[in-house]
Amino acid sequence: MRELVCPRHMCKVPLGKCMEWDIDEVTGERIQCNEKPVMSTTLYWCKQCNVPIYEESCPLCGEKGKYIATDIRPVFPEEKILLAILLEKDDRKVTELLSDMEDKATAIAGAISKLQEILGGIEL
Numbered sequence: 803m804r805e806l807v808c809p810r811h812m813c814k815v816p817l818g819k820c821m822e823w824d825i826d827e828v829t830g831e832r833i834q835c836n837e838k839p840v841m842s843t844t845l846y847w848c849k850q851c852n853v854p855i856y857e858e859s860c861p862l863c864g865e866k867g868k869y870i871a872t873d874i875r876p877v878f879p880e881e882k883i884l885l886a887i888l889l890e891k892d893d894r895k896v897t898e899l900l901s902d903m904e905d906k907a908t909a910i911a912g913a914i915s916k917l918q919e920i921l922g923g924i925e926l
């Protein structure tokens with residue numbers, strides 16, 4: 803689950819503005835919370851499909867996922883726009899692609915050094 807939350811009240815702020823009220827320590831007046839919202843990412847795990855999921859119930863099989871962790875960090879304006887665009891998309895694929903590329907790079911580097919080893923042993 804990816805959503806904006808108020809780090810002070812830990813409440814959801816879908817509109818990007820916390821609707822909670824605080825008492826001003828100095829004046830004792832009621833003031834609306836002006837805390838900057840942060841992006842909260844809650845991860846679940848589907849035992850059925852063996853995949854991490856952002857929603858509590860798996861979009862693949864509908865099974866209720868196991869709670870893993872909640873990550874809360876500041877959200878930058880640019881990121882907010884980007885997230886708004888990407889929110890419906892699954893960025894897991896990007897991460898998978900990147901780690902796949904890394905794996906391939908490691909494999910290629912290994913193959914090259916192996917090849918050099920073999921070639922080095924042959925009198926050319």
Ligand SMILES: [Zn+2]
Nearest residue numbers: 808811820835
């Ligand atoms: Zn708040």
Ligand SMILES: [Zn+2]
Nearest residue numbers: 848851860863
């Ligand atoms: Zn599933």
